[in-house]
Amino acid sequence: MIRKIQVVILATLIVLPVLSFAMDKISGQQIIENVYNRQTGNDQQADLTMSLINSRGEQRIRTIRQFTKDFGEMNKKIMFFKSPADVRNTSFMNWSYDDESKDDDQWIYLPTLKKVKRISSDSKNDYFMGSDFTYDDLGDRHPSADKHKLIGSETINGEECTIVESIPNDEEYMYSRTVTWIIKDKWIGLKKDFYDEDEELLKTLHVKKYEEISGYQIILSTEMHNIQKDHRTLMQLSNVIIDTGISDTQFSDRMMKRGL
Amino acid sequence: MSKIYALAVTILLFLLGTRVSADSVHLSGYARNYTGMLLNQNGEYSIVQNSFNLKLEHSRGPVAFKVNPYINQYSDKQLDIGLREAYLDAFFDKMDLRLGKQQIIWGKADGVFITDIISPKNLNEFLLPDFDEIRMGVNALKADYYLGDHTVEFVWIPVFSPTQSPAENSIWYRSPSFPIAPVFDYSSSEVTPSLENSEFFGKFSAITSPIDFELMAGYAWDDDPTMHIQKSINPATQQLSGITLLPQHHRLSIGGGSFSTTVGAFVLRGEGAYYSGKYFLTDNPTAIDGITDKNYLHYLFGVDFNIGDTRISSQFIQQTILDYDEYLKNDEFENTATVLISRTFMRKTLKLDLFSYIGLNNSDALIRPKLTYDFTDGFQFLLGANIFSGIEGRFGQYDDNNMLYFKVKYSF
Numbered sequence: 120m121i122r123k124i125q126v127v128i129l130a131t132l133i134v135l136p137v138l139s140f141a142m143d144k145i146s147g148q149q150i151i152e153n154v155y156n157r158q159t160g161n162d163q164q165a166d167l168t169m170s171l172i173n174s175r176g177e178q179r180i181r182t183i184r185q186f187t188k189d190f191g192e193m194n195k196k197i198m199f200f201k202s203p204a205d206v207r208n209t210s211f212m213n214w215s216y217d218d219e220s221k222d223d224d225q226w227i228y229l230p231t232l233k234k235v236k237r238i239s240s241d242s243k244n245d246y247f248m249g250s251d252f253t254y255d256d257l258g259d260r261h262p263s264a265d266k267h268k269l270i271g272s273e274t275i276n277g278e279e280c281t282i283v284e285s286i287p288n289d290e291e292y293m294y295s296r297t298v299t300w301i302i303k304d305k306w307i308g309l310k311k312d313f314y315d316e317d318e319e320l321l322k323t324l325h326v327k328k329y330e331e332i333s334g335y336q337i338i339l340s341t342e343m344h345n346i347q348k349d350h351r352t353l354m355q356l357s358n359v360i361i362d363t364g365i366s367d368t369q370f371s372d373r374m375m376k377r378g379l
Numbered sequence: 380m381s382k383i384y385a386l387a388v389t390i391l392l393f394l395l396g397t398r399v400s401a402d403s404v405h406l407s408g409y410a411r412n413y414t415g416m417l418l419n420q421n422g423e424y425s426i427v428q429n430s431f432n433l434k435l436e437h438s439r440g441p442v443a444f445k446v447n448p449y450i451n452q453y454s455d456k457q458l459d460i461g462l463r464e465a466y467l468d469a470f471f472d473k474m475d476l477r478l479g480k481q482q483i484i485w486g487k488a489d490g491v492f493i494t495d496i497i498s499p500k501n502l503n504e505f506l507l508p509d510f511d512e513i514r515m516g517v518n519a520l521k522a523d524y525y526l527g528d529h530t531v532e533f534v535w536i537p538v539f540s541p542t543q544s545p546a547e548n549s550i551w552y553r554s555p556s557f558p559i560a561p562v563f564d565y566s567s568s569e570v571t572p573s574l575e576n577s578e579f580f581g582k583f584s585a586i587t588s589p590i591d592f593e594l595m596a597g598y599a600w601d602d603d604p605t606m607h608i609q610k611s612i613n614p615a616t617q618q619l620s621g622i623t624l625l626p627q628h629h630r631l632s633i634g635g636g637s638f639s640t641t642v643g644a645f646v647l648r649g650e651g652a653y654y655s656g657k658y659f660l661t662d663n664p665t666a667i668d669g670i671t672d673k674n675y676l677h678y679l680f681g682v683d684f685n686i687g688d689t690r691i692s693s694q695f696i697q698q699t700i701l702d703y704d705e706y707l708k709n710d711e712f713e714n715t716a717t718v719l720i721s722r723t724f725m726r727k728t729l730k731l732d733l734f735s736y737i738g739l740n741n742s743d744a745l746i747r748p749k750l751t752y753d754f755t756d757g758f759q760f761l762l763g764a765n766i767f768s769g770i771e772g773r774f775g776q777y778d779d780n781n782m783l784y785f786k787v788k789y790s791f
Contacts, residue, residue, distance in 0.1 A: 171726070179755075179756055180756070202756075203756035203757045203790070204407060204409075204756070204757040204790035204791050205409075205753075205756075205757050205759065205788075205790040207407055214588060222641065222643075224588050224641065226586065226591075230511075231509060231510065231511045232484065232510060232511075233482055233483075233484040233511070233514075234484045234485075234486075235586065235591075236487075236639075237591050237639040237640070237641065237646055238646060238683070239641060239644055239645065239646050239683065239684060239685065240641075241643075241644035241684070241685055242685050242690075244688075245688065246726065246727070248727065249726035249727035249728065250726075350726075368525070371525075371528065371586070372530075372586045373475070373523070373525055373530065377470070377475075
């Protein structure tokens with residue numbers, strides 16, 4: 120019996136450090152998957168303010184009211200543009216799917232045309248409303264789209280971060296690689312560098328504020344700085360409300376046309 | 380002028396009233412200058428227009444209203460004032476009702492009217508104005524019933540409104556071609572407002588992941604009048620001595636549908652309708668008033684895609700007269716294509732568009748390059764041209780109307 124106990128203790132002494140080492144050395148792939156799978160609630164509504172700031176400090180402001188809902192294997196989002204005046208009442212709806220092989224479905228409602236138009240989701244490289252964010256930057260890029268490698272750790276603003284380098288599988292992708300600083304245990308990308316096709320640093324994303332709302336860690340303020348053009352976009356979420364049970368019918372052409 | 384003052388006072392009182400009593404009334408709109416110059420020897424102005432367009436919207440729970448008055452002032456001091464839309468909304472759990480003057484747009488086509496026949500067109504400046512200005516509001520009751528992603532829509536238009544055609548002194552007016560100048564008799568051109576003369580439309584539509592579609596039917600009036608031709612013969616000489624044209628609207632029955640879907644990076648669109656009871660001009664000597672009714676098909680296929688940062692959209696459109704006979708003045712098949720190429724620059728503040736209608740039967744075209752620059756948010760400069768090519772056909776007939784234009788628009 121004593122011999123058995125000795126064997127168990129010995130085994131435990133050997134295995135525990137190995138397990139501990141494995142936990143500490145969680146792979147880059149796993150970290151990015153944890154970021155991707157971080158829970159942000161079943162549904163969310165918020166006001167989004169985008170400030171486009173050029174190198175002279177001049178600002179252009181865009182305001183949007185947005186609703187998102189997780190439908191299990193799909194996620195629906197609807198955005199209502201409130202300003203500037205010439206885009207007011209324009210709305211945009213996106214249905215994205217967990218199935219990687221399925222492209223997003225997208226529609227836009229233009230009040231001057233008074234009809235909902237299906238549009239191609241092919242233009243992910245396009246910049247959203249003239250900001251420094253592409254449509255792809257704003258979406259949830261699937262972890263399998265890149266190869267991820269843990270390359271180090273660093274403390275930023277008192278937050279202990281692991282650093283993951285991601286290289287796209289698609290060589291034609293707009294970025295040659297990205298490097299993300301991810302807060303340990305919270306799975307929030309606190310900082311992200313985007314490198315262009317020539318391996319030059321193109322943009323840096325900083326999360327400026329995040330907060331726990333209804334039990335979820337929600338990013339409230341981010342800034343994307345295009346280093347090469349010295350242009351910034353500050354994106355701020357306010358009036359965030361989570362898990363109120365937004366009706367399924369909110370994500371429909373009916374609501375796109377009706378507006379806010 | 381009393382109309383103008385009445386409208387101005389109404390708007391002013393409304394604005395003052397809303398300031399104190401209804402904070403949530405939303406005001407938006409624009410002020411715009413639009414100046415066009417013909418590319419002829421004298422560089423005559425085709426249009427000098429100052430516009431003020433106001434939208435007042437208010438909602439309170441399940442009810443809302445919208446009023447959209449506008450004023451267009453022209454260089455010859457003419458004023459055009461009116462209400463583009465003025466309607467009330469009531470929203471229920473699964474149904475919406477809209478009553479009043481409203482623009483109703485159906486179909487998936489761009490710049491082509493196939494199932495989009497509810498709101499008549501204002502063709503005072505041909506097809507050149509923005510589409511929200513071409514389509515006129517109609518007094519209607521519209522009911523939408525929602526079943527998941529599907530919608531059933533019913534429209535009742537108690538009073539018929541026809542297409543607005545350019546005045547005889549307009550550069551967009553083309554007189555009918557006859558051996559002698561015709562005389563117009565408008566005595567039967569109006570449709571008497573009555574329940575019997577109402578228009579009815581129904582639509583079943585859906586927006587789903589694989590496809591969006593609409594199926595529609597309508598019992599309507601032809602928005603464009605048919606020209607009944609009555610000829611007078613001089614009994615002495617047995618020669619043609621006079622021609623009287625009697626514009627008259629006829630009943631039309633329409634059934635059709637449209638779809639749009641995504642295939643890879645392409646959005647494919649289609650739209651088609653079958654029209655029963657359309658009248659066409661004929662040379663058949665036995666035809667009464669020089670017209671005959673024929674059923675016809677009108678349909679299109681379109682594709683939208685991107686090449687890099689450039690958006691491209693193209694459509695092929697065909698009108699087919701069924702049971703065709705050789706006396707008809709129209710071609711049996713009329714083929715048209717449209718092409719749109721669009722690209723933005725400078726963080727979407729500069730936009731270059733090239734839109735063209737191409738008439739394939741007569742080798743004519745309307746080519747519309749346009750450069751739009753957002754000087755600041757809501758303040759826009761636009762420089763464009765309208766180039767008509769060909770000598771006949773829908774676009775070639777305006778070969779003398781090539782023009783350059785600019786617009787300055789302040790949105791609020």
